[in-house]
Amino acid sequence: MGKFVINTRKNGEFQFNLKASNGQIILSSEGYSTRSACENGVESVKKNAPDDSRYERRTTESGKFRFNLKAGNGQVIGTSESYESESGRDNGIESVKKNAPDAEVIIED
Structure with missing residues (x-):
């Protein structure tokens, strides 16, 4: 199970990473000014992760593949790592869909 x-x-900002069961980071957030706002971001990922229409599939200038997960208002709530292939990116999306909704939250200081 993911976490x-x-x-x-x-710089004092809070950030979350969604990790797959193998420990690999599959989604990262932007920086938040408070822990509470970061925790709200986590809840937004849990809510939006199952909806395929929330994923923006992208190709970088260097030809790598990434995705953003967006909230209902269009705001990016998480960004993937870079993938070498389109199929790798798509597998990453499926991993977020599978891992995020029930993932536990761990706070490291």
């Missing part, structure tokens, strides 16, 4: 790990960046 969300919330930690504090060097």
Whole structure:
């Protein structure tokens, strides 16, 4: 089962990473000014992850593949790592759909 790990960046902002059961990061957030806002971001990912229409599939300028998960208002709530192939990216999306809804939340300080 996946897990969300919330930690504090060097600049004091809070960030979450969604990790698959193998420990690989499959989705990362932007920085949040408060832990509460970061926790709200986690809840938004849990809610929106199962909906395929919330995923924006992208190709980078260097030809790698990424995706963003967006909330209902269109705001990006999580960004993937870069993948070498389109199928890798699509597998990443499926992993978020599978892992996010029931993932536990761990707070690291």
